[in-house]
Amino acid sequence: MPIAQPISGLLNIDKPPGLTSHDVVAQIRRLLNTSTPSLQNRHRRHDQISNASPKVGHTGTLDPFATGILLIAIGSATRLIEYSHTWEKTYQTVFILGASSDTDDATGQISKTTYPKPKMSIEPTRTQIQAALHQFIGPIKQVPPAFSAVKIAGERAYKIARQANLSGRQGSNPTLQPRSIIIHSLQITHYAHPKLSLAITCSTGTYLRSLARDLGTVLSTGAYVQELCRTQIGPHKLTQSIKLKNLTTKQLKERLLPATALIFHLPQITLPDDNVAQFIQGQTIGEQGTTMNHTNNTLSLRSIDLPSPTYQTSQDDNSTTFAIFNQSSTLIGIAKLDPLTHLLHPVKVLIT
Template sequence: MRSAVARKRATNGPDGILLVDKPAGWTSHDVVAKVRWLLGQPRTGHAGTLDPFATGLLVLCLGQATRLSEYVMAHEKTYTGEIVLGIATDTADCEGAVTARRPVPPLDGATLERLARQFTGRIAQVPPAYSAVKVAGQRAYDLARQGKAVELAARPVEVFELQLTLLAADRLRIDVRCGPGTYIRSLARDIGEALGCGAHLASLRRLRSGRFAVDEAWSVEELERLAGMGRAGEAVLPADEALLEHDCALLGPSGAAAFVHGNVHRAGGALRPAPAARVYSTAGQFLGVGAVDAGGSVQPVKVFRA
């Protein structure tokens, strides 16, 4: 007879959100591939990649919840890491080739506070050459690996909080809370350039993505143990956990039927306008995402099947 794990893999796996504490040395896709196999859910994707050297929170969307990844990716993120000063690399991290070595100036608290203020707020940031940003239809990292010059335009990102702590004469701790699309590698590189010595990101750990925290995440080993007991699905959160920051709308039986068939329906009660609201039936079933207009009508945006 096939094991419970094998039977689970032969079926469609669960829908929902899975929080994984990514280990160093794994790509984000490695984690996705592992989870697809363990949970038997081929429709699995991550909502915001982490570089192979980085660790920490990787939010995975499973099954129908893959349609909610855009909302998860829009969350602010919190990171901690270490910056090595005086050594620049072509990837702006510890995995790249060294491109320059320069002396590190003496640093004090006032200098670090000035740097933190300089890189806090809405800033223009150039992504690293080795990044997934597309240039003329190609990934920048593919062009860089071919030895081609990669020129990426600066784009606005937002850094809400930034703290720099001196760990050694040539090493800083960086703690940052930022908006989507911010590259911490670029922050490290630019901080080094602002000091005139160059720098690269030596380590990085993602602590939070929106309301999700790494303290709530599962290690790969823990997921393997659960899967061995046929219980891996217990680690999966309901899909609507991805949207708890959004307003919600309740629809009665006729409204719920209209919604799941893609039709607009006016909800009962007072609803404030929202481009994306969680929609539930009065029986408590999560129906999907709807746009609420000023009149309280709910337009289906993403409909979840039962």
């Protein structure tokens, strides 16, 4: 009997409103569990069939009220999630001007903005809003919302904020440090006060609730997010997503993208068969006495035709990250290549 291959890959899910990202992960896990072998199969030899439930995780959370793309990694693909964090994300959102929310979205306690005179209100023009938005484009520092999953001394900020609200302690919301983000583009798609519709492309780690809050401060109107839909993450688009409510075990397997969908942007090295075994064992390729076979000749790693050194380089060292494949074009792991020594160091081994 052939050995069962563990399920692994990436799902592009269209998350509905009202569910947390964890809820979606749990639902996918339940679907996978229903497709595990029956009890009688579990008596078969362990080398013939795998009964362990695969790991499930997401590449980036969406707030419960938000909709749109939620990329779900399954099995060994969960080990590649970190390589998606450089991808840009695109959103369609609606801000409400003239009011604020303690959660910076429509689910919180809404407070209308008060103005110096009772009958006075501020309705900024489209030109004024465009000018205000311009200062948020590019690399900026952004303070996450008080109600966020950011940890403060080991505790989630939203738990601290919630406890402060329940106890009625004013000014007891958590103090969060600003974070570096990049907003690549901000486009007004529609404006009819108080509703402001925007198309936004930004880096991982950007909070659009914080953007609404900060825009409201600049305009002196207050603002919060009423609607939020994520329409793209890297190359993955909402038009390619599958509705969660329509997802069956059969569809899950049919729509599952290969794990390589998470590392398509990395440069690749294909190892000769002799070096694949060394890589799987965690050995550095290119060390003294270690060679690579290429076109029937034996030569050092330094001699092979490597991709340009201008590929993605980590910020904490001078090595370059590569996706490693065997001769059958199967992804076997991730490695870092030292451009000075040309030693290839395994970072993640995905097959055994």
